[in-house]
Amino acid sequence: MTTLLASRSPPAAAPARLNLAGLTRSELEAALVACGAVEPARARMRAGQLWRWIYHAGARDFAAMTNISKELRAALEATCTLERPEVVDRQVSRDGTRKWLIRVGPGAEVETVFIPDVGRAGALCVSSQVGCTLNCSFCHTGTQPLVRNLTAAEIVAQVLIAKDDLEEWPSDGEERRLSNVVFMGMGEPLYNLDAVAAALDVMSDGEGLCLSRRRITVSTSGVVPELHRLGAETSAMLAVSLHAANDALRDELVPINRRYPLTALMAAVKAYPGLSNARRVTFEYVMLKGVNDSPADARALIRLIQGVPAKVNLIPFNPWPGSPYVCSDWETIERFAGILNRAGYASPIRTPRGRDILAACGQLKSESLKVRASQRPRPPRPHDVA
Numbered sequence: 001m002t003t004l005l006a007s008r009s010p011p012a013a014a015p016a017r018l019n020l021a022g023l024t025r026s027e028l029e030a031a032l033v034a035c036g037a038v039e040p041a042r043a044r045m046r047a048g049q050l051w052r053w054i055y056h057a058g059a060r061d062f063a064a065m066t067n068i069s070k071e072l073r074a075a076l077e078a079t080c081t082l083e084r085p086e087v088v089d090r091q092v093s094r095d096g097t098r099k100w101l102i103r104v105g106p107g108a109e110v111e112t113v114f115i116p117d118v119g120r121a122g123a124l125c126v127s128s129q130v131g132c133t134l135n136c137s138f139c140h141t142g143t144q145p146l147v148r149n150l151t152a153a154e155i156v157a158q159v160l161i162a163k164d165d166l167e168e169w170p171s172d173g174e175e176r177r178l179s180n181v182v183f184m185g186m187g188e189p190l191y192n193l194d195a196v197a198a199a200l201d202v203m204s205d206g207e208g209l210c211l212s213r214r215r216i217t218v219s220t221s222g223v224v225p226e227l228h229r230l231g232a233e234t235s236a237m238l239a240v241s242l243h244a245a246n247d248a249l250r251d252e253l254v255p256i257n258r259r260y261p262l263t264a265l266m267a268a269v270k271a272y273p274g275l276s277n278a279r280r281v282t283f284e285y286v287m288l289k290g291v292n293d294s295p296a297d298a299r300a301l302i303r304l305i306q307g308v309p310a311k312v313n314l315i316p317f318n319p320w321p322g323s324p325y326v327c328s329d330w331e332t333i334e335r336f337a338g339i340l341n342r343a344g345y346a347s348p349i350r351t352p353r354g355r356d357i358l359a360a361c362g363q364l365k366s367e368s369l370k371v372r373a374s375q376r377p378r379p380p381r382p383h384d385v386a
Ligand code: SAH
Pocket: 136, 138, 139, 140, 183, 184, 185, 186, 187, 188, 189, 219, 220, 221, 240, 241, 284, 286, 315, 316, 317, 318, 319, 320, 361, 362, 363
């Protein structure tokens, strides 16, 4: 009878296991206590041990953790996991660029891109939001309404997934290919600064992922009120998506400029904590044919950034399906770079990478849609082609 009753009642749902991968130190301590595996007095010590396994060794299960007792490993196994978010798609470009489409939750997907031979060894371009609230007219992500902010753990998980795929554990290996991180994927990092700052703490921890803060760059479209906090709290390198040297054009290309125009933006950049010749700001400038690429535009740019320790990254426009612009001709880009160089500014032209898999700057977009926001039609742009 008992057996019959038991088989008829619905199976008791197993309690969800806590995911420890991606947590900050304090979150990890709290999780170990919350799951009942560790008593509060020992949480700090245990979190320290687990930290090295998770972020230095890249452990994906508790069985590998040989300096932890069998009993504790069993308790952790029963209550916690080290799972990564699901990789829905993985593509490798002809030039070695890798792109992962990562599902962070139901209906929420982001893209992460690894670009070899950039920075000291290779750069991982991470997303900070699913979609973006801003809609810069040349950016594919901008056509996707914001679904939600990523948590710090979801930002860190992008690094873990890339390192799993690159087989780059332990973290302090000599031949590291992943040496730099750039927040240039989907989203505006300064609209999710708490999570970005916490993720930076995890990434730069010397007992874990060991990524130097000087090799972590946060790119912003110009959220002026958050710039100071970014520098003060994270010491990250700053990149500013400028794209135009006058307000009329920038209002059109980077609409946040209407709220924070160039004078306010430049004042905030000049006051960025730690800015010096050794730690220069990068101005990003996308090259749009006939829009912002004339010699007069280059000279206006020089006047605008005069006195700021800076370099200018010239980004050939990466087209995407339905994009309203065309990339400047190569000679035009070189002429533009020459004018900046002669004025004393390093102005590398960023070689487009991974274009064949839509992994280049501004091409990222996932299918995630927030239902109500997705009903919004996109207003026509001045440069939209018929
Ligand atoms: N939201 C942040 C970071 C993500 S965008 C920002 O705007 O800075 C990363 C960089 O890619 C920005 O400099 C952005 O202006 C640039 N970008 C966007 N779309 C692009 C495209 N289609 N071609 C080239 N660069 C693009």
